[in-house]
Amino acid sequence: MLLHCVFLNFSERYGRAERLEVLRAIAALVPLIDGLEAVEFGVNIDVEGKSPDHEEGFVARFRDRAALAAYAEHPEHRALGARLVEMCEGGADGIVVYDLELA
Template identity: 50%
Template structure:
């Protein structure tokens, strides 16, 4: 499994609706993309005080490298990625991406429950997603 981890900070003047639209669009893309297993987004809680430059982020779980490639090349991803860059501090330079190879990882499906910033939803057969929620403070 590949964990596609994306970290960034929205500009303080970036409208909440635009933030939400980009993250929702990415979640919807993943819901329809073969090999995308899960999408999660939320604020960085930075418990260790080591990542204060990145206040927001999302993680996508992919079955394998071809699924990541399909996502990266998808026109919707390219469009939404451009929108995300426009909303972030320092644009594309303010976004950091890690693609972690997690051999033998198993996706553990959540139960349906409310989360502080969204809702965990079970998707039939193999996928679950959280609706992206956003901080209201900047």
């Protein structure tokens, strides 16, 4: 199993409604992509004070690397990814991604 962890530094130009719209659209990909098992998103409460620039994020759970690769190439994911880049401070630099392979 893989966890695709995405942390977002949204521009202040985008309000909560616009942010939720794109995050919900990413979650809506679950039934469309084989092996994409779940997407959860939320607000970063930053308990340790180590990530103040990344106010929100999401975690996607994949069956395996092939499913993550299919997600990466899926046209709806690509469109949503482009939208996230547009919405984040510094474009792609405002997005941090970790792909964790779980035992």
